[in-house]
Amino acid sequence: MRSEVKFKRLADDVFECPVGSPLEAQNLARVLRASRLVEDAVPGLNRVAVTFEPDRADDVQAWLDTLRPTDWPASEPSNTLEVDIAYGGADGPDLEAVCATLGLSQTAFIAQHTAQTHTVEMLGFTPGFAYISGLSDAWSLSRLSDPRPRVPAGSVGISGRFTGVYALAGPGGWPLIGRTAAALFEADRDPPFLLHPGQHLRFRSV
Amino acid sequence: MLRVIKPGLQTTLQGAPRRGVRHFGVPACGPADTLSLALANRLVGNAPTATGLEITYGGFVAAVERACAIAITGAFGGATVAGRNIAPHRTLHLKPGDEIDIAPPQIGARTYLAIRSGFQADEMFGAASTYLPAAFGGLSGRVLQAQDRLAANGLSTYSETLTTPDAIRPVFTASFALRACKSAETSLLSRTSQACIFAESFVAGRQATRMGLALTGHTLELASDGKMLSAPVFPGLIQCPPSGTPIVLLADAQTTGGYPRIASIARCDRHLLGQIRPGNFVQLLARDPDQAATAYREKKALLAPWLDG
Secondary structure (H helix, E strand, O other): OEEEEEEEEEEEOOEEEEEEHHHHHHHHHEEEEEEEOOEEEEOOOOOOOEEEEEEEEEEEHHHHHHOOOHHOOOOOOOEEEEEEEEEOOOOOOOOHHHHHOOOOOHHHHHHHHHOOOOEEEEEEOOOOEEEEOOOOOOOEOOOOOOEEEOOOOEEEEEOEEEEEEOOOOHHHHHOOEEEEOOOOOOOOOOOOEOOOOEEEEEEEOO | OOEEEEEEOOEEOOOOOOEEEEHHOOOOOOOOHHHHHHHHHHOOOOOOOEEEEEEOOOOEEEEEEEEEEEEEEOOOEEEEEEOEOOOOOEEEOOOOOOOEEEEOOOOOOOOEEEEEEOOOOEEEEEEOEEEEOEEEEEOOOOOOOOOOOEEEEEOOOOOOOOOHHHOOOOOOEEEEEEEEEEOHHHOOOHOOOOOHHHHOOOEEEEEEOOOOOEEEOOOOOOOOOOOOEEEEEOOOOOOOOOOOOOOOEEEOOOOOOOOOOOEOHHHHHHHHHHHOOOOOEEEEOOOOHHHHHHHHHHHHHHHHHHHHH
């Protein structure tokens, strides 16, 4: 089901449109980015925002008004990528606490996390950070009360309904359950990030 | 051209903001005070976003190793070249052996130093601006350190000696009145808090980074639990976390956030965010998007004869 395209002006330089799904947000944002009027078209999980020079607002509005839901393509088929994760230990310093909260053994946690197919819903927050759905509905974990000033690239955390993967080192507030050695970021690759929205993932314990 | 002797608290190379990459989670970066860097660049004949130094709270000393033209703008607490006081907002012609010493400003937070042709810096995602949290852009993605050498991106001398016209020199004080629009989740605030954000004066909190600035003095109330799915955020946007202490986002802002978005500093005044110090007063002036766009057009028209001249 496609939502109607209904942009609302949020500020002098931002329009935003609610959409029905993360994937729809990605697809609409891709169409928007093709316009030279747009500085950035940023998908959230259930909306898309565009920024522009405030003195071009009328042109942007006129163009957005012409958009119809049929203007952006539906989801592209995606292969399933296998991502190796070293769970627990120094790579996943919060796995023990996470398992205690969920009332699971580490073996049971890993079995469940690796059993399902997961889907990258969006990149955001920090460079290349991937929000990945597919966790058991019964799991909903809070963020750390004290975010870490620096987590290593490749760290894997879980929070809310998502698994999160840190493509680059940086500050991080998600409880960390493991780490992957996958080449998540390569400056010379186009796009430079390995994971992209819509992509299906299987995690494998190594 | 320049060899750093004292880097100061946080000095980074900043130039053009990154555009068109926020959907990868990559922030804009660039100078926290875009206008001050543009004015410094103008004085040495550069494009407005050529890469310059952003010096936070002064304390920067460097030795000149090759003749160059520079200009200093933004927060200014005095500076010397070869021991002699120099003025901001003027082209300075330096010779080898000179030492530049930029004192901490008492008012405003960030001083900008531009060099003719811009500084060489690492490019990443289409721009050279430093992003400290993930360590890219600028000089190896980090703050400058003593003994770092900075080179210009071309010929570093300049034949002209220019001065910023008085009428367009930003003047900083300890109080900031910033035009702002309501945002997507303003209505999630209680009625009282909705009125408060545009009526009361806030105090800039102690955490004043390139990512964000807390506005303290009034605790806002969310009418709901404030939980929402991660949504796009931008520099200038004000988020309200459950603590009720709003946070204004700056140049290094994250690209998405899960806190209600309660207001947005209008683009015409966003450059001023880079000069707010902890303890300064911040008042938001309510504008609708069209009024804010008009103010942007007016400011652009005021600056154009000089910046585009």
